[in-house]
Amino acid sequence: MKNPIISSRIRLARNLKEYPFPKSLNRAQAVQITEKVKTAMAPVIQNYTFADMEKMDEVTKLSLVENHIISPEAAKKRDCSLFLAADGKSEVLVNEEDHVRIQTVFSGDSLEEAYDLANKLDDLLDERLNFAFSEKKYGYLTACLTNTGTGLRASYMVHLPMLEKTKQIKALQNEVGRFGMVIRGIYGEGSEPLGSLYQISNQITLGKSEEEIIKDLKNIVNQIIKKEEELQNKIKENNDFADLVYRSLGIVKYCKKISSQEAMKHLSNIKLGISSGIISGMEDNIYNIMVDIQSGNICKRAGDIIDSKKRDVLRAGYLNEKLN
Amino acid sequence: MKNPIISSRIRLARNLKEYPFPKSLNRAQAVQITEKVKTAMAPVIQNYTFADMEKMDEVTKLSLVENHIISPEAAKKRDCSLFLAADGKSEVLVNEEDHVRIQTVFSGDSLEEAYDLANKLDDLLDERLNFAFSEKKYGYLTACLTNTGTGLRASYMVHLPMLEKTKQIKALQNEVGRFGMVIRGIYGEGSEPLGSLYQISNQITLGKSEEEIIKDLKNIVNQIIKKEEELQNKIKENNDFADLVYRSLGIVKYCKKISSQEAMKHLSNIKLGISSGIISGMEDNIYNIMVDIQSGNICKRAGDIIDSKKRDVLRAGYLNEKLN
Numbered sequence: 001m002k003n004p005i006i007s008s009r010i011r012l013a014r015n016l017k018e019y020p021f022p023k024s025l026n027r028a029q030a031v032q033i034t035e036k037v038k039t040a041m042a043p044v045i046q047n048y049t050f051a052d053m054e055k056m057d058e059v060t061k062l063s064l065v066e067n068h069i070i071s072p073e074a075a076k077k078r079d080c081s082l083f084l085a086a087d088g089k090s091e092v093l094v095n096e097e098d099h100v101r102i103q104t105v106f107s108g109d110s111l112e113e114a115y116d117l118a119n120k121l122d123d124l125l126d127e128r129l130n131f132a133f134s135e136k137k138y139g140y141l142t143a144c145l146t147n148t149g150t151g152l153r154a155s156y157m158v159h160l161p162m163l164e165k166t167k168q169i170k171a172l173q174n175e176v177g178r179f180g181m182v183i184r185g186i187y188g189e190g191s192e193p194l195g196s197l198y199q200i201s202n203q204i205t206l207g208k209s210e211e212e213i214i215k216d217l218k219n220i221v222n223q224i225i226k227k228e229e230e231l232q233n234k235i236k237e238n239n240d241f242a243d244l245v246y247r248s249l250g251i252v253k254y255c256k257k258i259s260s261q262e263a264m265k266h267l268s269n270i271k272l273g274i275s276s277g278i279i280s281g282m283e284d285n286i287y288n289i290m291v292d293i294q295s296g297n298i299c300k301r302a303g304d305i306i307d308s309k310k311r312d313v314l315r316a317g318y319l320n321e322k323l324n
Numbered sequence: 325m326k327n328p329i330i331s332s333r334i335r336l337a338r339n340l341k342e343y344p345f346p347k348s349l350n351r352a353q354a355v356q357i358t359e360k361v362k363t364a365m366a367p368v369i370q371n372y373t374f375a376d377m378e379k380m381d382e383v384t385k386l387s388l389v390e391n392h393i394i395s396p397e398a399a400k401k402r403d404c405s406l407f408l409a410a411d412g413k414s415e416v417l418v419n420e421e422d423h424v425r426i427q428t429v430f431s432g433d434s435l436e437e438a439y440d441l442a443n444k445l446d447d448l449l450d451e452r453l454n455f456a457f458s459e460k461k462y463g464y465l466t467a468c469l470t471n472t473g474t475g476l477r478a479s480y481m482v483h484l485p486m487l488e489k490t491k492q493i494k495a496l497q498n499e500v501g502r503f504g505m506v507i508r509g510i511y512g513e514g515s516e517p518l519g520s521l522y523q524i525s526n527q528i529t530l531g532k533s534e535e536e537i538i539k540d541l542k543n544i545v546n547q548i549i550k551k552e553e554e555l556q557n558k559i560k561e562n563n564d565f566a567d568l569v570y571r572s573l574g575i576v577k578y579c580k581k582i583s584s585q586e587a588m589k590h591l592s593n594i595k596l597g598i599s600s601g602i603i604s605g606m607e608d609n610i611y612n613i614m615v616d617i618q619s620g621n622i623c624k625r626a627g628d629i630i631d632s633k634k635r636d637v638l639r640a641g642y643l644n645e646k647l648n
Contacts, residue, residue: 203331243581247579247580250571250574252574253572253578254574254577255567255570256566258561
């Protein structure tokens with residue numbers, strides 16, 4: 001089996017001591033915070049694009065959500081702004097749930113690299129901003145109690161089609177809770193898993209060091225991947241799965257309209273085919289295609305907000321081209 | 325629209341005066357009849373292969389049924405035998421429902437050619453056999469009353485996907501009865517239509533001349549084709565139909581197992597795509613593929629009787645190859 005880890009993410013939640021949490025800020029205070037962060041970012045600012053979320057058009061916002069750069073909540077927030085690195089690997093979000101959220105993402109199994117980069121940004125900002133930190137008891141103070149402590153959320157995005165098909169994912173979701181971990185669909189809490197993509201992350205940030213959180217997460221994820229691998233190994237010579245996988249390939253190559261949900265199902269099957277060895281000689285750029293065919297990204301490419309019926313046609317055309 | 329007529333057929337039912345109808349024959353009489361026909365066929369016999377149906381293996385019989393060379397009933401009959409022309413265009417069936425059945429088939433819209441060839445064979449046999457014929461009243465006498473008269477059944481095999489999809493075929497089936505015609509699924513009475521293939525033929529052979537029967541049938545079929553054409557013209561630019569047709573193409577190109585019924589559905593959609601102009605630059609050999617993927621023909625190619633699960637896999641492999 002190919003490694004099913006799509007990306008590794010780190011998020012650090014930080015707040016400025018002298019201000020109330022974002023939901024209680026007035027506009028003047030919010031602007032001050034943004035300016036302070038901008039100043040603190042000065043040594044690296046040339047690598048970042050700054051965007052005021054309120055001034056951003058809806059299509060761009062939706063596209064950023066689909067690319068996992070901002071949360072759906074951030075897209076709707078007042079006074080929220082974003083520093084996004086040119087290489088897409090890091091960003092600083094200001095006045096979302098917390099005053100400052102440092103986020104890094106690396107493709108594949110690269111949690112340490114993601115953590116290193118987040119740490120560097122954290123050091124840089126920490127030198128110049130007065131982060132709310134309780135030395136004796138809590139660690140970093142955050143708007144939501146679940147983030148208090150390290151303020152760290154470490155997460156992997158993983159493709160788990162066989163655990164999903166065999167319904168074992170549900171049991172795992174319950175099980176990992178005991179270790180302070182959580183398995184979610186890719187678009188965060190409450191959302192349905194699409195394309196068998198799951199985010200596995202720590203839920204608890206209090207009472208553990210950053211290194212322990214990362215170590216525990218890696219450990220859990222490795223066990224989950226092993227289970228997925230055992231299942232994928234069994235299907236390599238199974239014609240029922242070959243049929244499933246190749247039909248999905250045939251459909252995305254030839255359909256002339258397709259919903260996002262159906263496309264995600266077929267792309268996940270194709271990704272399973274490549275990963276398990278049923279399909280050989282095909283490059284696995286499926287995750288990128290999954291992102292590209294989301295509604296916002298289709299509108300972004302079309303340069304306009306287009307209705308669902310038209311999107312289904314454009315999505316099919318994009319898939320026909322990409323898979324051929 | 326491409327012409328949806330797949331083939332044109334003529335069948336002449338004849339019986340020998342001096343013998344009871346086949347179902348009342350003893351074996352000695354049946355053998356005598358077979359010998360008499362063989363002798364009568366002498367001038368052309370070098371063009372025909374003779375086969376005793378009782379001695380034929382089941383796979384070959386099933387394959388002949390699927391190629392519309394014999395009926396499912398003939399495959400099961402005692403004392404039944406077949407003279408089959410090397411070019412497949414004509415055959416003489418002995419001791420099926422009637423003593424002698426002359427059958428001719430030409431691809432496309434060629435009912436006159438089929439009739440000419442059947443007529444020639446009829447003349448040849450009529451010279452040397454004593455056909456039961458009531459000059460004054462009934463014409464040729466046949467085992468089943470519906471064939472009495474000319475003993476002629478003229479038929480077209482036609483692909484009518486849009487009349488089927490719009491459910492207009494049901495109304496047409498009732499309507500043509502008033503003109504002594506019948507529309508059936510391809511495997512004859514009572515069978516479900518497969519692949520939107522219909523046989524349109526005369527039901528009445530009494531009280532009309534051969535020429536009238538053929539003229540009336542052509543007339544009816546032309547009207548039906550016109551209706552089908554109107555419907556197909558409407559879908560050429562319709563993306564819903566493009567999606568339907570191209571998905572079917574994708575599935576038959578990539579599936580790894582497929583039932584006969586599902587394959588027929590997709591092949592019919594592809595044939596509709598070619599016919600309506602939705603798919604361009606693709607040769608329409610779909611009907612031949614439809615015949616080739618029937619169970620008996622799959623077994624015939626495999627050289628063995630194989631179970632349904634294995635057939636589904638072989639069928640998929642054959643389709644993948646033929647459509648790619």
